Amino acid sequence: MKLLMTLLTDTLPSDPAKLVADYKGMPLTAGIVIFYLLIVLAIGYWATKKTKSSKDFFIAGKQIGPIALALAAFSATLSGWLFVGAPGLVYTIGTGAMWFTMSTAVAYTILWAVTGKRMRLLVEIRDVMTVSDAIYERFNSRFASVLAGVATLVGVVLYLATQLLAMGVILSYVFGISVTAGVAIGMVITLLYAIGGGMLAGIYTDVFQGTMMAVTSIVIFAIALSVGDGMENITNAIAHSTALAEGGLGFKFVGPFGILPPIAIMSFFFLLALGIVGQPHLVHKFFMIKDIKKLRHGAFLTTMPAIIAGLLSFGVGVLIKSQVLTGNLEPLLKADDAITVFLLNYTTPVLTGLAFAGIASAIMSTADSFINIASAAAVRDIPLAFGTKLNEKEELKWGRITALVCGVISVVLAVGLSSEGIALLGAFGYGTFAAALAPAIGLGYNWKRATKEGAAASIGLGLTLGIVLEVSKSLKLAWYLNSLGKLGVNNGVFSLSISVIVFIVVSMLTKQEKIDKDIDAVMSC
Amino acid sequence: MDKNTKLVMFILASTILLVISQLTKNSTLFAIAMMVIIYSWIFLGSLKDGKLPKVLGMTWFATMCIMIASLLAMLEIVKVPENIVKSHVLGFPLPTAILFFVFWIFAGIVNTAIFSIRFKKDVLSDQWLNEFDKKTGSNLSISDKEAS
Numbered sequence: 001m002k003l004l005m006t007l008l009t010d011t012l013p014s015d016p017a018k019l020v021a022d023y024k025g026m027p028l029t030a031g032i033v034i035f036y037l038l039i040v041l042a043i044g045y046w047a048t049k050k051t052k053s054s055k056d057f058f059i060a061g062k063q064i065g066p067i068a069l070a071l072a073a074f075s076a077t078l079s080g081w082l083f084v085g086a087p088g089l090v091y092t093i094g095t096g097a098m099w100f101t102m103s104t105a106v107a108y109t110i111l112w113a114v115t116g117k118r119m120r121l122l123v124e125i126r127d128v129m130t131v132s133d134a135i136y137e138r139f140n141s142r143f144a145s146v147l148a149g150v151a152t153l154v155g156v157v158l159y160l161a162t163q164l165l166a167m168g169v170i171l172s173y174v175f176g177i178s179v180t181a182g183v184a185i186g187m188v189i190t191l192l193y194a195i196g197g198g199m200l201a202g203i204y205t206d207v208f209q210g211t212m213m214a215v216t217s218i219v220i221f222a223i224a225l226s227v228g229d230g231m232e233n234i235t236n237a238i239a240h241s242t243a244l245a246e247g248g249l250g251f252k253f254v255g256p257f258g259i260l261p262p263i264a265i266m267s268f269f270f271l272l273a274l275g276i277v278g279q280p281h282l283v284h285k286f287f288m289i290k291d292i293k294k295l296r297h298g299a300f301l302t303t304m305p306a307i308i309a310g311l312l313s314f315g316v317g318v319l320i321k322s323q324v325l326t327g328n329l330e331p332l333l334k335a336d337d338a339i340t341v342f343l344l345n346y347t348t349p350v351l352t353g354l355a356f357a358g359i360a361s362a363i364m365s366t367a368d369s370f371i372n373i374a375s376a377a378a379v380r381d382i383p384l385a386f387g388t389k390l391n392e393k394e395e396l397k398w399g400r401i402t403a404l405v406c407g408v409i410s411v412v413l414a415v416g417l418s419s420e421g422i423a424l425l426g427a428f429g430y431g432t433f434a435a436a437l438a439p440a441i442g443l444g445y446n447w448k449r450a451t452k453e454g455a456a457a458s459i460g461l462g463l464t465l466g467i468v469l470e471v472s473k474s475l476k477l478a479w480y481l482n483s484l485g486k487l488g489v490n491n492g493v494f495s496l497s498i499s500v501i502v503f504i505v506v507s508m509l510t511k512q513e514k515i516d517k518d519i520d521a522v523m524s525c
Numbered sequence: 526m527d528k529n530t531k532l533v534m535f536i537l538a539s540t541i542l543l544v545i546s547q548l549t550k551n552s553t554l555f556a557i558a559m560m561v562i563i564y565s566w567i568f569l570g571s572l573k574d575g576k577l578p579k580v581l582g583m584t585w586f587a588t589m590c591i592m593i594a595s596l597l598a599m600l601e602i603v604k605v606p607e608n609i610v611k612s613h614v615l616g617f618p619l620p621t622a623i624l625f626f627v628f629w630i631f632a633g634i635v636n637t638a639i640f641s642i643r644f645k646k647d648v649l650s651d652q653w654l655n656e657f658d659k660k661t662g663s664n665l666s667i668s669d670k671e672a673s
Contacts, residue, residue: 261552
């Protein structure tokens with residue numbers, strides 16, 4: 001019907017509130033989302049019954065197979081941003097936005113080649129459950145390890161708030177409730193399965209969620225092509241639009257770098273590709289795999305669905321842009337509305353339900369991973385700073401309590417802060433983790449000359465630089481705007497580069513320490 | 526200086542070039558330095574006794590060259606915006622098609638497929654696992670399936 005309206009050149013609405021109010025299929029859509037949430041809870045219940053120890057809770061009992069690992073890594077990497085933020089970014093800056101997703105061309109190869117084997121070997125010889133544990137075992141430095149633990153704990157709680165807000169927005173559309181209620185419902189469901197079943201629940205919901213994300217993406221991309229009458233028509237409509245004629249903006253929009261300078265676009269790619277080595281919620285998945293030989297197909301199995309899911313962002317983003325430019329659709333009120341406007345205008349209630357469930361999946365899987373590593377940091381890494389270690393039962397009990405506390409703090413932050421505040425929290429995201437942890441983990445486990453002083457300096461500087469630059473940018477501080485801001489430097493890339501340089505230089509300038517025999521075996525294998 | 530250290534020194538030099546390219550807004554230098562750094566990290570993770578396994582190394586090196594070449598081609602084409610839509614491949618403007626099909630999908634498949642194909646020879650051979658087991662007292666060389 002809506003398609004017919006488009007053919008009759010009626011302009012379709014793009015205000016999500018109006019679209020939701022007029023949407024006749026919403027009960028069916030909501031039913032599908034509820035059904036999906038029940039499946040997630042059932043998996044959580046099953047996993048809770050199987051979770052007996054802290055090892056089960058934090059690293060899924062080291063019993064994960066290759067497909068589960070791949071789908072978990074895929075769905076934890078590509079959070080709600082891929083489905084909500086990315087189509088909006090394509091709508092705003094053009095094809096260049098795809099470089100975020102295109103980092104998958106090399107990202108999982110780096111993750112598997114640089115950290116996969118070493119992390120899995122490490123867990124065989126030492127009691128390692130977190131990235132901070134891994135840093136401690138490599139450098140024998142409590143300071144470096146605790147610094148990494150604090151970065152992980154603070155970072156994930158803050159980052160979690162941004163995920164929850166996205167979840168709240170989606171649930172508010174589906175159930176016609178407030179965003180605050182959406183945030184609370186999303187968090188309660190995530191906590192129910194994350195607290196009970198820990199990482200075991202997280203991994204198996206990720207398998208279900210990852211599959212759903214990939215399948216939904218293919219269908220949505222196909223619909224986008226069909227509505228726009230093929231990719232050539234879609235791109236030509238944008239390229240030759242009179243609204244984007246000035247300065248060849250239309251041509252640039254569909255070109256490989258979009259309307260931003262190429263160096264700005266390539267920076268996204270570099271940061272997401274190399275920075276993956278510093279993402280605690282991904283690196284610690286290697287501690288969970290049952291058989292080290294099963295690492296074999298992991299990178300491939302993770303990359304393929306990631307490529308498929310990337311097509312969704314592109315298809316929806318360019319289609320909505322072309323529809324707006326040709327007058328078939330009202331301009332979006334907010335770029336992030338692109339996916340909602342697409343689903344409600346061009347697809348069926350069933351697909352809308354599946355897609356909303358897919359988006360919720362993406363957000364929940366990332367949120368669950370974050371909750372798990374935050375609680376692991378709190379019950380393992382922070383006590384280490386005071387020279388204590390909890391026993392297995394205490395770790396499990398306090399792990400669950402901390403997961404609950406982290407979740408509650410995140411809800412309070414997501415609900416209590418303004419959108420500017422949330423944006424500021426988001427600054428403490430991927431780039432900061434990359435700058436703080438990538439050199440110590442990635443180079444540290446592949447270079448015997450690396451020293452604990454190099455690791456501590458790199459983690460400390462990466463963390464500080466990442467936060468200072470992002471906060472300065474968000475607050476539009478004069479010193480920043482007149483220096484790096486003026487040059488258009490990507491803060492994450494800059495911080496990561498400086499952190500790598502500092503790690504190498506400080507390591508070369510300080511005395512090399514003897515590496516334990518078993519750690520040496522991990523690094524030599 | 527061992528080979529890992531030499532490669533790390535190369536990473537250091539490339540990273541300094543990357544910072545310079547950011548501060549001087551030099552896209553070409555950034556593109557080359559970025560790809561060289563990324564693959565140097567991959568090579569560093571794949572070194573065994575200071576040596577890069579031949580087939581794995583050659584394939585990744587070739588992929589790196591293809592990615593750099595496609596990046597430079599894209600940078601060249603977009604210098605004149607009108608050229609972007611002069612020709613299409615599978616509905617995509619030519620440089621965008623290069624980005625999608627060569628830089629992303631082709632590289633993504635080759636990089637990960639070669640890792641899978643060469644895993645037992647170049648990433649984690651049974652002999653290496655045996656050596657690891659001997660040094661650490663673990664029993665990784667026996668998979669769970671074989672053990673049961």
